[in-house]
Amino acid sequence: MTTEKLPTDVRREQIVASALQVMGENPDKHLHIKDIAQRVGLAPSALYRHFRSRDAIMSAILELIRTKLYSNIETVRQASEDAETRLRELLERHIRVIRSEHGIPRMIFSDELWGQKQEKRQKMFRIITGYLAEIVDIVREGQAKGEIRQDVNPMAAARMFFGIVQPAALLWHMSEGRFDIDEHLAIAWPFFWQTIKS
Amino acid sequence: MTTEKLPTDVRREQIVASALQVMGENPDKHLHIKDIAQRVGLAPSALYRHFRSRDAIMSAILELIRTKLYSNIETVRQASEDAETRLRELLERHIRVIRSEHGIPRMIFSDELWGQKQEKRQKMFRIITGYLAEIVDIVREGQAKGEIRQDVNPMAAARMFFGIVQPAALLWHMSEGRFDIDEHLAIAWPFFWQTIKS
DNA sequence: CCCTCATGTGAATTTAAATTCACATTATAT
């Protein structure tokens, strides 16, 4: 076998991205080193040149997920000024991410996260609370501009927003894609927006 | 060691209940046969007299969870007639179950559910959609009695309700109990009820 | 051009848990 040699920083990225993909493609399998290696095109043992352990790869996946989620926030912030469009866009993008990157919900509902020592749960908790904080900011800005009712508790709104996305992800993932997530959005979004708009 | 011999139906219940407990007490450990056996007071091999496999135990746990959740619905239905009280009670009971039976969220976010063959996901999907259907009924009855706005889509309301509970469970579980679930309810419930009440 | 270190490999090694099995015991049906 003639496998090209590549520098560690490149390999690390490949490995993490592949791991996330593999995870998404095998909804019913534990994530094995062998499978990641195969996807990258390396021998299993080679991965250990770039990560101390399987666990370290899992942590890196969490980082990748954080990046993907937060980039959505930045994008919608820049794409428009008004809260309605921002939130609506964020919702759509979030769903799109979950739909295309099967690996993300898979990771959120996995033993990698729940079945191991605290560390990863904490990491994910911070990712989510940080994400919520960003939504709170968007709501606040919307209130400042008079687009959202003043008597709405921004945290309540943010959590409610999250409450649209998360159960949808759960049901969609659980039903293997049969759950109609678009219909869900079509019903839930207007309901949500009617409730908080000025 | 002198261990009492008990009939299979009794043992099965013991085993499943113990499994759920053990699962809740070790948030960071895979559920091992050895640990279940220890809790019941049997040798690991004895469990195989009552269940074909570890997997069968997992399925039985799902059944137990279904029972616990659905009994709440029955209770609140009988405890009161008006939709507000029913839904509010259901919310509180649901949270109480999640809080006391750590094993339930642990199961929902576990590889037992997500990392194995379809069957269990489907089972859980059915449990949840069934639960949602019950909530839809409660909402409909509330509408019939004029307590809830006619223009509210019952399914939307039910999902929104679910959207209060589920993220709370996630965050609470993820934060190892640090997330203030009572505060969450105190904020989210009025918000929800204001939105749908007549 | 060569040296060396980073990268890659296949073959052990480690580990850990589920499951099976041959044998023991006791509950209960007759």
Add this chain to the structure above:
DNA sequence: ATATAATGTGAATTTAAATTCACATGAGGG
């Protein structure tokens, strides 16, 4: 009271995957 079927046990057995290791190779700095 006895037979037998159900229940319980500790000691194998199976399995399966992560990790390590001794050795190979090629990229890039000097």
